[in-house]
């Protein structure tokens with residue numbers, strides 16, 4: 039039974055905005071009602087909305103949407119939560135956004151997807167390791183290296199997934215020298231076991247692509263007690279690189295590519311909160327680890343001067359991959375904007391550029407971003423001294439046996 043005062047027909051609805059105002063007044067009254075208010079609200083909202091729609095569609099001659107249409111429900115929600123001014127803003131945005139996106143689409147696509155590694159370098163007889171190569175950017179990077187004839191090690195935490203991808207790459211490229219090795223960067227024991235096995239098996243290592251990464255995971259720690267982002271994205275790769283460094287030197291000229299992100303701009307190295315125990319934000323933890331990738335690259339380059347081992351950090355662009363698996367918002371954004379963002383194959387281009395392009399040696403230690411494919415050299419914000427980072431507690435934590 040709906041109280042008379044709440045019946046929209048009693049409130050008098052004469053146009054769409056009229057419906058809004060009548061509805062708002064009805065709502066206020068309904069909120070003060072005990073017990074049956076929920077049903078009353080439902081009734082009012084549907085009736086008011088339907089009447090408004092009848093008037094609107096009646097005047098415009100459009101086909102009326104069904105009561106349960108998602109758009110109807112969205113309109114209902116907007117009515118419930120927004121003031122009339124905000125409502126107008128949202129409607130304007132909803133109207134102009136597709137138009138703006140349509141106009142800007144070629145520019146956005148160019149900005150986000152441009153850039154192809156044009157190097158024709160072949161890799162017969164060369165050995166490469168790619169971490170996190172069972173999916174996304176890593177998989178495409180490994181595929182291209184195999185295509186060029188390298189023996190490629192897929193360093194994966196899930197060997198089964200890795201084997202499937204290795205078979206796929208072998209089939210596509212015709213290169214049978216695609217091998218899988220277990221590597222869990224969240225466990226220093228696994229990193230050491232990987233390095234031990236690799237060093238025993240291989241005489242050379244020419245290309246190391248530190249690609250694996252996690253983003254926005256809920257607070258968790260690695261087997262050694264490091265915060266997960268810093269542990270996997272930076273510390274794990276830091277240890278892996280140091281363990282393989284002699285082999286890289288013996289195989290020189292050789293290269294190390296560290297896959298960072300433009301997210302490093304928001305990163306800070308909080309030496310007093312490295313484990314994220316005092317405060318933690320999943321998004322910022324990712325940014326901090328990506329800044330650490332860049333600082334590591336700069337200091338490593340300085341230490342490797344004269345060795346013919348060079349190193350680069352890269353931002354691959356915004357790429358449609360599984361990286362967003364921990365965030366439902368990002369997953370939806372990725373789905374919604376998949377038209378604008380790079381494919382993993384496009385995302386692999388900056389890593390490949392740094393691994394393959396001849397004459398890049400003098401730029402060792404720099405950060406490459408494919409945004410406009412000019413490979414901008416960016417400073418890592420200068421937020422913390424790179425040597426402080428190296429000598430600081432991070433490496434000491436890692437080297438703990």
Ligand SMILES: NC(=O)C1=CN([C@@H]2O[C@H](COP(=O)(O)OP(=O)(O)OC[C@H]3O[C@@H](n4cnc5c(N)ncnc54)[C@H](OP(=O)(O)O)[C@@H]3O)[C@@H](O)[C@H]2O)C=CC1
Nearest residue numbers: 170174175195222223224249250251299356357359360361
């Ligand atoms: N996608 C993007 O828009 C951007 C990506 N990047 C960077 O690019 C790199 C590749 O990411 P992308 O391909 O997009 O993401 P994906 O999630 O598709 O791939 C990440 C890879 O890392 C592996 N990985 C995760 N944790 C570990 C671990 N503990 N040990 C070993 N491997 C692990 C994953 O293995 P598994 O499948 O078993 O989980 C997977 O193979 C990352 O470093 C990311 O930060 C940077 C900027 C933007």
Ligand SMILES: CC1=C(/C=C/C(C)=C/C=C/C(C)=C/C=O)C(C)(C)CCC1
Nearest residue numbers: 146298299300301356371372375378379
């Ligand atoms: C604004 C905007 C976008 C959002 C980009 C974002 C949010 C990128 C985040 C990248 C991350 C988190 C990288 C990780 O290293 C899209 C979807 C490209 C579509 C075009 C407009």
